[in-house]
Amino acid sequence: MADTQQVLRKxxxxxxxxxxxxxxxxxxxxxxxxxxxxxxxxxxxxxxxSAGLFDVSHMGQAFLSGPDPARALERVTPADVIGLKxxxxxxxxxxxxxxxxxxxxxxxxxxxxxxxxxxxxxGTKESDFAYIGExxxxxxxxxxxxxxxxxxxxxxxxxxxxxxxxxxxxxxxxMKVVRATVAGAPAFVxxxxxxxxxGFEISLEGRDAERVAxxxxxxxxxxPIGLGARDSLRLEAGLCLYGHDIDExxxxxEANLVWxxxxxxxxxxxxxxxxxxxxxxxxxxxxxxIGIRPDxxxxxxxxTEIVDKSGHIxxxxxxxxxxxxxxxxxxxxxxxxxFAADGTEIHLMVRGKAMPARVAPMPFVPHxxxxxxxPD
Amino acid sequence: MSEIRYTDQHExxxxxxxxxxxxxxxxxxxxxxxxxxxxxxxxxxxxGQGGEAAVVESVKAAxxxxxxxxxxxxxxxxxxxxxxxxxxxxxxxxxWFFKVKIADKGExxxxxxxxxxxxxxxxx
Numbered sequence: 285m286a287d288t289q290q291v292l293r294k295x296x297x298x299x300x301x302x303x304x305x306x307x308x309x310x311x312x313x314x315x316x317x318x319x320x321x322x323x324x325x326x327x328x329x330x331x332x333x334s335a336g337l338f339d340v341s342h343m344g345q346a347f348l349s350g351p352d353p354a355r356a357l358e359r360v361t362p363a364d365v366i367g368l369k370x371x372x373x374x375x376x377x378x379x380x381x382x383x384x385x386x387x388x389x390x391x392x393x394x395x396x397x398x399x400x401x402x403x404x405x406x407g408t409k410e411s412d413f414a415y416i417g418e419x420x421x422x423x424x425x426x427x428x429x430x431x432x433x434x435x436x437x438x439x440x441x442x443x444x445x446x447x448x449x450x451x452x453x454x455x456x457x458x459m460k461v462v463r464a465t466v467a468g469a470p471a472f473v474x475x476x477x478x479x480x481x482x483g484f485e486i487s488l489e490g491r492d493a494e495r496v497a498x499x500x501x502x503x504x505x506x507x508p509i510g511l512g513a514r515d516s517l518r519l520e521a522g523l524c525l526y527g528h529d530i531d532e533x534x535x536x537x538e539a540n541l542v543w544x545x546x547x548x549x550x551x552x553x554x555x556x557x558x559x560x561x562x563x564x565x566x567x568x569x570x571x572x573x574i575g576i577r578p579d580x581x582x583x584x585x586x587x588t589e590i591v592d593k594s595g596h597i598x599x600x601x602x603x604x605x606x607x608x609x610x611x612x613x614x615x616x617x618x619x620x621x622x623f624a625a626d627g628t629e630i631h632l633m634v635r636g637k638a639m640p641a642r643v644a645p646m647p648f649v650p651h652x653x654x655x656x657x658x659p660d
Numbered sequence: 661m662s663e664i665r666y667t668d669q670h671e672x673x674x675x676x677x678x679x680x681x682x683x684x685x686x687x688x689x690x691x692x693x694x695x696x697x698x699x700x701x702x703x704x705x706x707x708g709q710g711g712e713a714a715v716v717e718s719v720k721a722a723x724x725x726x727x728x729x730x731x732x733x734x735x736x737x738x739x740x741x742x743x744x745x746x747x748x749x750x751x752x753x754x755x756w757f758f759k760v761k762i763a764d765k766g767e768x769x770x771x772x773x774x775x776x777x778x779x780x781x782x783x784x
Contacts, residue, residue, distance in 0.1 A: 324719040325694035512693070512720050581697055583717055606696040606719050613697075635699075635715065 295341035296433045296490040297497055304501075304508050312406035314342040317510040324512035328608040331479055331517055332649075335439035336509035337500050340478075344409025345432045345487060348391075348416070349399040350424030357391065357400060360419050362536065362555035364546025371395045373461045373474045375544050377536055378404070378412060383557025385530045385539060387412050392461040394472060401461075401472065402426075403434070403485075405526045433493030438483030438517075440652065441505040446473075446484055449499055453484070457656040467499040475654060478514065480521025480647055482654045519614060520607045522575060522646025528586060529573060529602045529616055537564040538618065540573045571599065572624035575646035576615040576632070578639055583613040584632040590619055591631045591638060598623050601632065607648055614648045615641075665728065665771035668780060672752060673728040673771065678762045680729050684716060687781055689751035693718040695744040700736035701758050707731060709767045714757050716747065729767045731760035 292315040295301075301308065306317030317339070319327060330336055350356055354365040363376030373392040380386045389404040389412070404412045409428070417426045437446055447454040449467040456462060461474035469492035477483040488496055500506050515525065524530045530539045535557075542565055549555055553562055578584055583606045590599035604615030615632075623630060626645050631638035662676045670688035674681045689695065699715040707713050707727040714725035736758045740746050746755040772780060 318720075319693060323694050325696070328719070516719050582699060582715075583697055583722070585722060606717065608696075608719065 293342070295339055296493040297339045297341065300494050300497055301339065301508075306508070306510060309511070311511055312342055314406065316342060317508070319510040319512045320508050322507060324510070324516065325608050327507060327509045327513035328516050330507045331439045331509055331513060332481060332609050333439070334505045334507075335437060335441040335445050335483075335503075336479075336513070337497060337506050338436040338438065338509050338514055339433075339497070340436050340485070341433040341490070341493065342406035343434055344402075344404040344406065344412060345429040345434060346402045346404070346413060347399040347427045347429065348402060348420070348424050349427065350420075353398065353400045353424045354393070356420045356424035357416075358549070358555065359423075360416055360556065361389075361391075362545040362549045362558070362561070363391070364548055365391060365400070367546060367548065368393050371460055371462060373459045373476055377541060377544055378415070379536075379556040380532055381556050383561045384532045384535050385526075385541075386415060386532060388524065388526055388530060388541075390474075390476065392472070392474060394461060394463060401487075403487075407527055431490045433488045433490045435486045435488065435493065435497060435500070436477050436479075436483060437486065437500060437506070438477045438479040438481045438509075439505075440482060442481070442483040443654065445500065445503045445505050446486075448503070449496075456484075458482075458653040460656075467496045469496050471496075478521075478523055479517040480523070480649060480651045480653075481517075482652055515603075516605060516608055519603050519605060519616065520609055520647065520649040521651060522616070522648060524573075524616075525603055534573075534618075535564065535569070536561060537569040538571050538573060568621055570621060571618045572621050573602075573616065573618055574624050575644045575648060576601065576604070576617060576630070576641050577644040577648070578613045578615070578632060578641040580639055581613065582634055582639060584615050584634050584639065584641070588615070588617075589633040590617060590623075590641075591633060592623065593629070593631070595638070598630070609649045614644075616646070619643070664774060665768055666774065666777035666780075667726065667728045667771060669726050671725060671728045674756075675762070675765075675768065678765075679734065679759055680731065680762050681756045681759050682713070682725075682728055683756040684725060684747065684751055685777075686751050688723075689748050689755075692716060692723060693720065693748075695747040698740050698744045698747065698757070700738075700741055701733045703733050703735060705733045707733060707760060709770070716744075725757060727760065728771055729760065729762055729764075731763040733758055734761050735759040
């Protein structure tokens with residue numbers, strides 16, 4: 285019999301998720317845990333108070349090699365790739381030819397290695413890899429690493445926990461990346477994440493992932509964390525979710541991600557649709573991505589219309605929900621630029637009623653990264 | 661003796677004379693996860709059987725609560741609006757949502773008994 289249902293892929297931690305009581309849901313073609321028995325609220329709060337372990341093995345990992353992979357990658361991103369120092373990681377946007385956002389991704393330069401290490405979003409990885417491969421044909425080669433796993437250990441206790449399994453790792457500061465051994469397994473480890481907290485992302489061979497995950501989960505500070513809390517944590521941190529807050533209909537200026545365009549790149553205007561994007565940097569975009577705090581307690585979800593006081597639609601929410609650490613509702617969305625200033629009074633159409641809200645600065649919960657200039 | 665009936669949308673309704681008390685079942689509360697927001701109907705509002713009556717939201721999602729039986733709302737449980745976590749703690753007890761003055765007891769015939777609801781859950 286033909287099976288017409290899409291077969292969901294499994295990460296190397298699938299068995300462990302089931303053993304831990306993970307509630308499995310389809311996500312980006314994978315069967316992933318949305319939560320464990322502790323539940324989204326406790327998982328979220330635990331990550332901010334102690335440490336949480338996330339399986340993000342569904343994300344796309346690849347190496348970009350060639351005579352000058354940094355120069356090559358600049359064909360598809362406005363980030364300063366050439367200027368990235370050894371042992372550092374950086375955030376970048378993958379742009380379409382029209383200058384809209386095809387994806388957001390991280391790229392790293394491991395010390396002493398010429399290839400760049402890339403991590404792209406799960407839902408877009410096949411399309412990203414095909415696009416990068418095609419655009420960089422003849423000058424660089426993209427090698428997807430489908431056999432690798434990716435774990436994130438996030439939270440204020442992440443440093444001391446990981447130090448026990450990888451001595452010296454706690455000396456890394458934010459956005460640094462090294463090859464290291466974690467619980468005996470070869471890994472690349474970056475001090476980064478998607479929660480707003482201090483923490484690490486640990487890339488491993490798939491066959492080592494379960495053993496390393498078990499070693500970290502055996503630490504009393506660590507709980508497994510599902511996709512539900514991952515989403516509420518990143519939204520409190522004001523971080524974009526691709527396919528919701530940014531996509532191929534948004535550009536870096538509207539998305540408020542101009543900071544990810546390198547200074548040299550802005551001057552050289554040598555990235556896709558650079559003239560159009562730089563014109564918008566100078567003259568403004570018609571709409572802007574903003575943070576929103578509803579005045580009341582009702583969460584406003586993705587798709588909610590944003591209206592002005594006369595009821596005209598001026599925008600739409602792209603991510604919205606309840607922030608457990610904020611202890612209240614929060615949202616992110618796009619509004620016409622005239623409504624984008626912090627404190628602007630707007631209304632959200634929730635179940636047919638106009639709920640008062642205000643444009644608010646992000647992050648909603650302060651970032652607590654371990655920056656090099658902020659030693660402790 | 662009060663009797664309790666259930667809907668296929670996972671509401672329960674307890675009948676005491678012509679008053680009905682409505683809440684969501686433990687199954688519904690567990691499926692939702694941590695409840696963070698509850699919106700209740702105003703007393704005096706008239707509800708039709710199966711009509712949207714209340715809203716319950718977890719961190720991730722919003723769900724409607726439908727009226728298992730028609731009638732006029734006589735009371736709403738402000739304690740769960742103030743502390744939505746009560747819905748997870750005691751969904752079939754203290755965390756009732758609202759009460760209605762039953763318009764037509766004949767509507768009870770469309771609802772499930774406890775035994776029927778238990779069988780219905782097994783089939784999910």
